[in-house]
Structure formats: structure tokens, C-alpha cells
Amino acid sequence: MLSKYPDAPVLIMGDFNSCKLDCVLPSFEQYVDVPTRREKVLDLCYGNINNAYTARVQPPIGAADHNIVFLLPQYKQLLKRDKPATYSITQWSEDATA
Template sequence: MRPYYLPREFTHALVVVVYVPPSANADAACDVLLSAVSRLQTQHPDALLLISGDFNHASPSSSLPKFTQYVTCHTRDNKTLDLFYANTKEAYHSLPLPPLGRADHNLVHLLPVYKTLVHRQPAVTRTGEEMV
């Protein structure tokens, strides 16, 4: 995926879409996800990696400790089944939206709040004498 604007600190933007059926083995599903994510991170260590999907009863938080989970609102009844992980901190803020059509899951609006590395570093002022 190549968005219109990609901050310089990211070489690629990779998106992994996940669906874990309710009848699936949660541990096995997390293992498969971990191996796929590990392979992608090995191939593209400086990429922005986004993982989104319907995880049902599986919780990959312990498998992906360096990822941040951004969905903070309920997505189905009083449960948060639809999750969104990213390998960056402080990148998104989530807001709940009503379901689309007759869907049984609510939509989630993710607002980007990420500040690029350039904007997080303090400004450095140099005079002409220091540059010589």
C-alpha cells in the first residue's frame, strides 16, 4: 500500500487483515498471525505495519507486545471484537460509529494523531560560524 503521504521514517505501509472465526483455536490463530507479522518485519524493518480485523475470542496482545491496540470502543454489543494494531505509538484515536446497513458490528472511525519524527524533535538553531 502506498498512501498519498508517507512520513519519511516509514519505508513502506503494510496492512494485514485478519478474520478469526468463532470456532477457531485462538492460540493457533495468534501463532499464525505472529509468524506472518515476524516475516513482514524481517523483510521490511522500517515499515509502518497495521493489523486490523475481527478477532472474535482471540487476543493477540500478548503475541504482539510491541504493537499498540487503538480500538477503545465496543464494536459488537458490549464487546470489542474488531481490533486495530499498529507498530507505532500515539498514532490514532478511535471513535464509535453506528453499524453499516444491517451489520452486527459497529464501525470505528480512526482519527490519525501521529506526529512525524521531524515534528517530535526539538528545533536546532545554528549560526554561520558553527557551520564552517
């Protein structure tokens, strides 16, 4: 995938138990750094874009024993980063314009 589409974002995720891909994919970042099953980080997400996501966990659904992992994008739109600008406009009366 990376050789065919070098600029495309690639994510590899799953329940890795004791398997780590750090040595196989050294240019990929592992986004999940919070426990996903009891005190262990088992559910991982590797991606080829640095600092792209922050992981947040929620309790498991139903009888599942793994937490839910939310990957929140780090990028914020320019409109959401900057405070809105305010302008004051003077409105002339009809008498003043005459």
C-alpha cells in the same frame, strides 16, 4: 514484514472475537478501545506505531451488527498545530517615499 521493512507501518486488523494478539505481538499497540459490537470490543487494530491513532465508532451500516470504526491519526501538521502569525506592513505613500 517487520524484518524486511523494519521502518514501515504495519497494521493488523479484523474481527478477533475472543482472540487477543497482545502476547504474540507485545511491541504492537491495540488502537481500538471502544465497543464495536454491543458492549464488547471485537474489532481490533494492532499497529507498530505507538499513539498513532484514536478510534471512534459510528452506528452499523444496514443490517450489520458491528459498528463502523474510524481510526483518526493523532499526528497534526505543524500548520494546523500553531496559530497563524499576523504581521502589519506599513505602506508608504508616493509623497513620503519622494
